[in-house]
Amino acid sequence: MSRGSVRDARLVEVDDGVHAYVQPDGGWCLNNAGLITAGGRPALIDTAATQARALALKEAVKAVTPRPPRYVINTHPHGDHTFGNRFFADEAVVIAHEGTRAEMDLAQLHLTGLWPDVCWGDLTVELPTLTFREPVTLHLGDVRAELFHPGVAHTTNDTVVWLPEQRVLFAGDLVMNGATPFCLTGSVAGTLDVVGKLRALGPRVIVPGHGPVGGPELLDTVERYLRWVQELAAQGLAAGLSPLQTAREADLGPYAELLDSERLVPNLHRAFAEARGAERGHPLDVGLLFSDMVEFHGRLPECHA
Helix, strand or coil: CCCCCHHHCEEEEEECCEEEEECCCCCCCCCCEEEECHHHCCEEECCCCCHHHHHHHHHHHHHHCCCCCCEEECCCCCHHHHHHHHHCCCCCEEEEEHHHHHHHHHHCCHHHHHCCCCCCCCCCCCCCCEEECCCEEEEECCEEEEEECCCCCCCCCCCEEEECCCCEEEEEEEEECCECCCCCCCCHHHHHHHHHHHHHHCCCEEEEEECCCECCHHHHHHHHHHHHHHHHHHHHHHCCCCHHHHHHHCCCHHHHHCECHHHHHHHHHHHHHHHCCCCCCCCCCHHHHHHHHHHHHCCCCCCCC
C-alpha cells in the first residue's frame, strides 16, 4: 500500500468505549480522529480531509457502534480535521469553540487550493452549529468528556477533549507524534504554556492530532522542540538573520527525523515575532510564511490526503 493510503487507517480502542482513529503516517492532512461510544450516543472528535477519508471514517465507526455519532467535536478549524463534517452533520450536532467556527467560515475550502492534485472529493464547509467560549462537559453514559480551550497554541482557538476518569486526552494538533509541531497561526510561547497545562492533567493516554497514540512523553517532545525553536530565533535575531536564513543555517539534529521538518520556517517566523514583542496569535502574513517554507523545502510539501 502506498504511503498514506486510506486503507492504512485503523480504529484503536484506548479504553472501554473510547477509540482513536489513526491515519498513518501522520504527515500533512493525515490527521487522527476520536470516538466515544459509551452511553449509546456516540461522539466523534474531528473528521477528515477528503470525501474518501471521511467515508472510510464513517465505515470504521459503523464497525463498532450501531448508531451514528450524535455529536461531532472539532478541535480546531483546519480542513483536515473539519472537511468531513458534512458527512456526519445530518445526524450530529457539530460542536466547536466560537473562534473555530469563525475561522472555518472565513477560510472555507482554501486548504484545497494549496494541494490541487489531491482528490478532495465533493466537499462543502459544514460549520459548527453549537459553539462555546467557556468549558463545557458532554455526559456520554458513564464517560464525562470535558471540552475546553487551553490557550493560544496551534491556533488561537484550539479545543482539547479530556476524559478525567479514563485519563485520556484528545489533544488535536497541540500534540503530534512523529510529526513536526506547527504554530503557523498560533504561538510558540503559548504552546509551551499549554503543554504545561496538559501535563498537569496527568494524562495516561494522549491521542495526538497526527501520528500514533502515546502517553505523556509526547508532551516532552513538543516542549523540547519548541524551546529549541525559541533558541534558534534568539540566535537568528542576534545575528541579524531572517527566519528563512536562520532555518537554512540550523542543524535539525534529532528533529530531522520528524515528518514535515519544513514547518521550522513558519515556527521561526512566529518565534521571531514573539521575541520582538508580538502578542500570541498576532496575525502574520500566512502567504509569506508558506512561501518561505516552500522555498526552504525546495518544493511544495507532500500531502498524501
